[in-house]
Amino acid sequence: xxxxxxxxxxxxxxxxxxxxxxxxxxxxxxxxxxxxxxxxxxxxxxxxxxxxxxxxxxxxxxxxxxxxxxxxxxxxxxxxxxxxxxxxxxxxxxxxxxxxxxxxxxxxxxxxxxxxxxxxxxxxxxxxxxxxxxxxxxxxxxxxxxxxxxxxxxxxxxxxxxxxxxxxxxxxxxxxxxxxxxxxxxxxxxxxxxxxxxxxxxxxxxxxxxxxxxxxxxxxxxxxxxxxxxxxxxxxxxxxxxxxxxxxxxxxxxxxxxxxxxxxxxxxxxxxxxxxxxxxxxxxxxxxxxxxxxxxxxxxxxxxxxxxxxxxxxxxxxxxxxxxxxxxxxxxxxxxxxxxxxxxxxxxxxxxxxxxxxxxxxxxxxxxxxxxxxxxxxxxxxxxxxxxxxxxxxxxxxxxxxxxxxxxxxxxxxxxxxxxxxxxxxxxxxxxxxxxxxxxxxxxxxxxxxxxxxxxxxxxxxxxxxxxxxxxxxxxxxxxxxxxxxxxxxxxxxxxxxxxxxxxxxxxxxxxxxxxxxxxxxxxxxxxxxxxxxxxxxxxxxxxxxxxxxxxxxxxxxxxxxxxxxxxxxxxxxxxxxxxxxxxxxxxxxxxxxxxxxxxxxxxxxxxxxxxxxxxxxxxxxxxxx
Amino acid sequence: xxxxxxxxxxxxxxxxxxxxxxxxxxxxxxxxxxxxxxxxxxxxxxxxxxxxxxxxxxxxxxxxxxxxxxxxxxxxxxxxxxxxxxxxxxxxxxxxxxx
Numbered sequence: 225x226x227x228x229x230x231x232x233x234x235x236x237x238x239x240x241x242x243x244x245x246x247x248x249x250x251x252x253x254x255x256x257x258x259x260x261x262x263x264x265x266x267x268x269x270x271x272x273x274x275x276x277x278x279x280x281x282x283x284x285x286x287x288x289x290x291x292x293x294x295x296x297x298x299x300x301x302x303x304x305x306x307x308x309x310x311x312x313x314x315x316x317x318x319x320x321x322x323x324x325x326x327x328x329x330x331x332x333x334x335x336x337x338x339x340x341x342x343x344x345x346x347x348x349x350x351x352x353x354x355x356x357x358x359x360x361x362x363x364x365x366x367x368x369x370x371x372x373x374x375x376x377x378x379x380x381x382x383x384x385x386x387x388x389x390x391x392x393x394x395x396x397x398x399x400x401x402x403x404x405x406x407x408x409x410x411x412x413x414x415x416x417x418x419x420x421x422x423x424x425x426x427x428x429x430x431x432x433x434x435x436x437x438x439x440x441x442x443x444x445x446x447x448x449x450x451x452x453x454x455x456x457x458x459x460x461x462x463x464x465x466x467x468x469x470x471x472x473x474x475x476x477x478x479x480x481x482x483x484x485x486x487x488x489x490x491x492x493x494x495x496x497x498x499x500x501x502x503x504x505x506x507x508x509x510x511x512x513x514x515x516x517x518x519x520x521x522x523x524x525x526x527x528x529x530x531x532x533x534x535x536x537x538x539x540x541x542x543x544x545x546x547x548x549x550x551x552x553x554x555x556x557x558x559x560x561x562x563x564x565x566x567x568x569x570x571x572x573x574x575x576x577x578x579x580x581x582x583x584x585x586x587x588x589x590x591x592x593x594x595x596x597x598x599x600x601x602x603x604x605x606x607x608x609x610x611x612x613x614x615x616x617x618x619x620x621x622x623x624x625x626x627x628x629x630x631x632x633x634x635x636x637x638x639x640x641x642x643x644x645x646x647x648x649x650x651x652x653x654x655x656x657x658x659x660x661x662x663x664x665x666x667x668x669x670x671x672x673x674x675x676x677x678x679x680x681x682x683x684x685x686x687x688x689x690x691x692x693x694x695x696x697x698x699x700x701x702x703x704x705x706x707x708x709x710x711x712x713x714x715x716x717x718x719x720x721x722x723x724x725x726x727x728x729x730x731x732x733x734x735x736x737x738x739x740x741x742x743x744x745x746x747x748x749x750x751x752x753x754x755x756x757x758x759x760x761x762x763x764x765x766x767x768x769x770x771x772x773x774x775x776x777x778x779x780x781x782x783x784x785x786x787x788x789x790x791x792x793x794x795x796x797x798x799x800x801x802x803x804x805x806x807x808x809x810x811x812x813x814x815x816x817x818x819x820x821x822x823x824x825x826x827x828x829x830x831x832x833x834x835x836x837x838x839x840x841x842x843x844x845x846x847x848x849x850x
Numbered sequence: 851x852x853x854x855x856x857x858x859x860x861x862x863x864x865x866x867x868x869x870x871x872x873x874x875x876x877x878x879x880x881x882x883x884x885x886x887x888x889x890x891x892x893x894x895x896x897x898x899x900x901x902x903x904x905x906x907x908x909x910x911x912x913x914x915x916x917x918x919x920x921x922x923x924x925x926x927x928x929x930x931x932x933x934x935x936x937x938x939x940x941x942x943x944x945x946x947x948x949x
Contacts, residue, residue: 524875525871690884735883
């Protein structure tokens with residue numbers, strides 16, 4: 225043992241050597257890399273950005289008074305839930321839920337295969353929409369139907385704002401085109417309907433609850449657990465917010481898994497049957513709001529993710545936006561009105577028509593757009609060629625291959641080492657996107673074998689079955705299925721120089737544990753502030769603060785004479801735990817679990833909203849709504 | 851002192867990249883925490899093979915590891931200085947890895 229680290233337990237000590245190149249750190253020119261001793265609060269922007277670790281920081285954790293609960297007439301004479309709770313041990317099946325930007329899908333492992341569950345309308349995917357009215361909340365198809373009459377009451381795209389700051393450029397850019405109002409909510413985003421605010425977590429919770437209902441109706445029993453998917457490139461705040469949404473919907477999340485990894489699981493399970501050969505897949509997932517690219521190796525039941533990359537703000541909706549923008553001047557010319565000017569109904573009609581046009585362009589070279597009575601009783605007609613579509617969406621198409629190149633580079637692979645490119649997500653139906661991938665992987669087949677809308681939920685169901693022990697004895701098809709994912713973003717701490725010192729680089733297979741030793745920056749400093757960041761930028765001010773804590777008890781010694789080992793452990797759920805202590809000083813160990821504390825909602829908020837949801841669920845069951 | 855990475859993965863020092871990766875996956879299938887819920891020794895073992903694989907399956911890191919063992923991470927600096935570390939120098943660079 226080179227350095228004493230008495231406070232750490234044996235586990236951390238065993239396995240904490242971590243490969244990484246010294247160049248990453250910029251230590252050479254810096255001399256001694258160190259921990260800053262900075263007066264609390266007087267630090268850079270990021271630390272005032274509202275992450276909530278310090279125990280005395282409770283004030284900033286409070287959300288403003290949350291929107292009033294659902295109207296009280298949500299029923300006092302409600303029937304009890306239809307389904308019996310089985311015995312304590314029997315937690316039931318773990319369903320897989322793909323919580324999508326535009327559509328969601330739920331699946332369960334049944335009869336030796338993942339099975340997609342249709343909702344009460346008979347549809348295998350459900351629009352990720354919620355519509356808030358004085359007497360009820362509608363979700364899915366019902367919400368979208370309500371939107372035609374009351375567009376300002378219906379919201380979607382919660383996934384595009386969940387876990388994001390109001391100031392986020394992508395949020396600001398989308399504002400103009402959303403028919404609903406988004407408001408700032410203590411630096412975060414919230415949907416505004418009338419005078420009420422709804423957080424994206426809450427909206428997602430309604431969608432999750434609807435998916436849960438579908439599964440409960442199908443299986444005839446209560447569902448408590450789910451594997452929920454997120455884009456691979458989601459950061460920690462977005463993942464945490466998704467977990468909070470699940471809690472509000474009374475779902476215990478067995479595991480958050482990355483969407484492309486889930487899709488690969490669904491694809492690979494079909495593929496590996498009787499085929500043990502090693503295969504390298506690239507999963508290209510272009511959905512409604514996000515692009516994810518993941519490279520993984522399949523080897524006899526082991527799914528090893530090599531690298532993952534993405535663009536959390538590129539998806540079908542962006543293509544719709546471009547089309548809407550393209551047609552707006554024509555609308556003005558034909559109808560004589562600027563419909564961006566508070567004409568939510570007309571905007572929705574135009575957007576829907578643009579979507580249909582986009583879909584049609586996946587089958588034909590030219591498509592028409594026809595909207596009856598778009599505004600003031602005037603119709604709108606136009607058409608678009610595929611060529612023109614490519615021109616309009618040029619800036620988006622240019623971004624489509626960037627993550628592919630990054631993922632290849634990170635996996636240290638060339639395009640010809642990819643055996644197959646698997647396309648999922650509805651937007652991979654765009655012809656030009658397919659062409660770009662064909663050009664990138666010449667001679668390789670683009671696999672469209674699995675249903676692009678359902679693969680993610682199916683993969684989540686496979687992992688759900690894999691993780692559930694109480695429900696079924698292990699299905700023979702699942703034996704040996706092992707999923708090894710990676711950290712999407714680098715994790716590290718801030719040095720006194722303001723530079724990021726990476727402790728776990730991106731694309732490291734998890735679970736993983738690693739320790740580095742730091743030293744005091746100033747003579748006789750008595751405490752050190754440990755600030756934990758995620759991101760790839762050299763300076764932490766450009767990365768995202770995950771949390772911070774102060775390590776007291778440094779013995780008064782000259783600069784560089786105190787050793788501070790800091791260990792990072794990421795578990796299979798991607799949860800990061802940071803442990804720091806002062807070498808040789810008893811009782812100085814500080815631990816920080818980057819989870820739970822740092823969602824944007826407080827525990828109180830979550831509990832209160834969970835109650836509202838539970839009430840709503842009972843009402844839906846009793847009145848057969850939604 | 852950590853165990854030798856080759857020993858951890860049970861491969862000879864002459865093993866090629868393919869053998870190393872395949873040995874890792876085989877062991878991962880045995881020790882991955884998902885397959886051994888609640889078993890801390892399996893998780894510890896997984897982290898160990900994971901770390902060995904991270905170094906040995908990367909040609910650059912492997913060369914450095916072969917040459918410098920546990921100090922592989924500081925290989926560039928060692929080579930620039932034309933020699934190895936003196937006892938205890940590692941921390942004077944301000945960081946080191948607990949082995």
